[in-house]
Amino acid sequence: MLAIDLQNLTKRYRQVTAVRDLTLQVAPGEVVAFLGPNGAGKTTTIDMILGLARPDTGSVQVYGTTPAAAIARGDVAAVMQTGGLLKDFTVRETVRFTASLYAESRPVDDVMARAGITHIADRLVGKCSGGEQQRLRFAIALLSDPRLLILDEPTTGMDVEGRREFWTAIREDASRGRTILFATHYLDEADAYADRIVLMRQGDIVADGTTAEIKARALGRSVRATLPSADLAQLSALPGVSHVEQRGDTVLLQCSDSDVVARHLLTQTMARDLEIVAQNLEAAFVALTGRASDTSANARSDT
Numbered sequence: 121m122l123a124i125d126l127q128n129l130t131k132r133y134r135q136v137t138a139v140r141d142l143t144l145q146v147a148p149g150e151v152v153a154f155l156g157p158n159g160a161g162k163t164t165t166i167d168m169i170l171g172l173a174r175p176d177t178g179s180v181q182v183y184g185t186t187p188a189a190a191i192a193r194g195d196v197a198a199v200m201q202t203g204g205l206l207k208d209f210t211v212r213e214t215v216r217f218t219a220s221l222y223a224e225s226r227p228v229d230d231v232m233a234r235a236g237i238t239h240i241a242d243r244l245v246g247k248c249s250g251g252e253q254q255r256l257r258f259a260i261a262l263l264s265d266p267r268l269l270i271l272d273e274p275t276t277g278m279d280v281e282g283r284r285e286f287w288t289a290i291r292e293d294a295s296r297g298r299t300i301l302f303a304t305h306y307l308d309e310a311d312a313y314a315d316r317i318v319l320m321r322q323g324d325i326v327a328d329g330t331t332a333e334i335k336a337r338a339l340g341r342s343v344r345a346t347l348p349s350a351d352l353a354q355l356s357a358l359p360g361v362s363h364v365e366q367r368g369d370t371v372l373l374q375c376s377d378s379d380v381v382a383r384h385l386l387t388q389t390m391a392r393d394l395e396i397v398a399q400n401l402e403a404a405f406v407a408l409t410g411r412a413s414d415t416s417a418n419a420r421s422d423t
C-alpha cells in the first residue's frame with residue numbers, strides 16, 4: 121500500500137492555480153523532499169495531504185484512506201513552522217500535556233529521547249531556541265507513532281547547528297522506517313536528508329528523482345580532456361552528448377553518460393588528463409526552476 125497517493129490534484133485560489141494536475145506517489149519508508157521556490161505550491165500540496173485544504177479536482181489517499189481518516193487513525197502527524205506551543209510550560213510539561221489528549225500514545229520519555237530534547241526537559245518553552253522548539257514539535261508529532269510524518273519548512277530561521285541537530289533527529293527516526301515528506305527552500309537540506317527530491321515550480325512537478333538523477337536530468341556531466349585538434353563531429357555523435365567545444369588544447373563535452381564519453385576518449389583518441397565533473401545541484405535547481413534556491417539566503421542567515 122502506498123503511503124501517499126495523489127492523483128491529478130488541482131487547487132486554485134481565485135486566478136492563481138496553486139497546484140496543477142499533480143500526480144505523486146510515495147512508498148512507505150521513503151524520505152521525500154518537496155523543493156521549490158516561493159509560491160511553487162509546496163504548502164498547498166501538503167495542506168491537501170493533511171486534509172487542511174480540499175482539492176478542486178483529483179484525489180488524495182494516505183495509507184489507502186482519506187486524510188481525515190488517516191489522521192484519526194494516528195497514521196499521520198505534522199511538524200509545522202510556527203504556533204501551537206505555550207511558552208510558560210516546560211518542554212516535558214508540553215509533551216506530557218499533549219500526550220494526555222491522546223487515547224493512546226508513546227511514552228513521553230521515549231519521544232523526548234528520540235527528538236533529542238531530554239536534556240532540556242525542564243526548560244521553559246519560551247526560553248528554547250527555534251531549533252529546540254522544532255524538536256519539541258517533532259517529539260509531539262511522534263506521540264501517535266505516525267507512519268507518515270510531514271514537515272513544512274521545519275528549519276526556517278534556524279542557525280546551522282540547530283538545523284543539523286534537528287535533521288539528525290529526524291534522520292535517525294526515519295531509519296526506523298517512518299515515511300517522511302518535508303518541504304524546504306534549502307537545496308542542501310534536500311540533498312543531505314532526502315532519498316528523493318520532488319522539485320516544484322508554479323504548481324507543477326518539474327523533476328522527481330534521487331539527487332543524482334535530478335542533477336543528471338538537468339545538466340548531466342561535463343567531461344574535459346587534453347586533446348588538441350579533436351574530431352568534434354565524431355564526439356558530437358556519441359550517445360548522450362549534448363555539447364562539444366574545443367578550447368585551445370582542451371576539449372569539453374556535456375553529456376548524460378560520462379562513461380561512454382570517457383571510454384571513447386581514452387581508447388579511441390589520444391586524450392589525456394581526463395576530468396569528469398558532476399554539475400552541482402544548485403545549477404540543476406536554477407536550470408529546472410529558473411530561480412536560485414534559498415541556499416545563499418540561508419548561508420547569510422547562518423553567519
Ligand SMILES: Nc1ncnc2c1ncn2[C@@H]1O[C@H](COP(=O)(O)OP(=O)(O)OP(=O)(O)O)[C@@H](O)[C@H]1O
Nearest residue numbers: 133136137138156157158159160161162163164165
Ligand atoms: N489561501 C490562499 N489564498 C490565495 N492564494 C493562495 C493561498 N494559499 C496559497 N496561495 C497561492 O498559491 C500559490 C502557491 O502557494 P504555496 O504556499 O502552496 O507555495 P509554497 O511552494 O509553499 O511557497 P513558500 O515556499 O513561499 O511557502 C502562491 O501563488 C500563493 O500565493
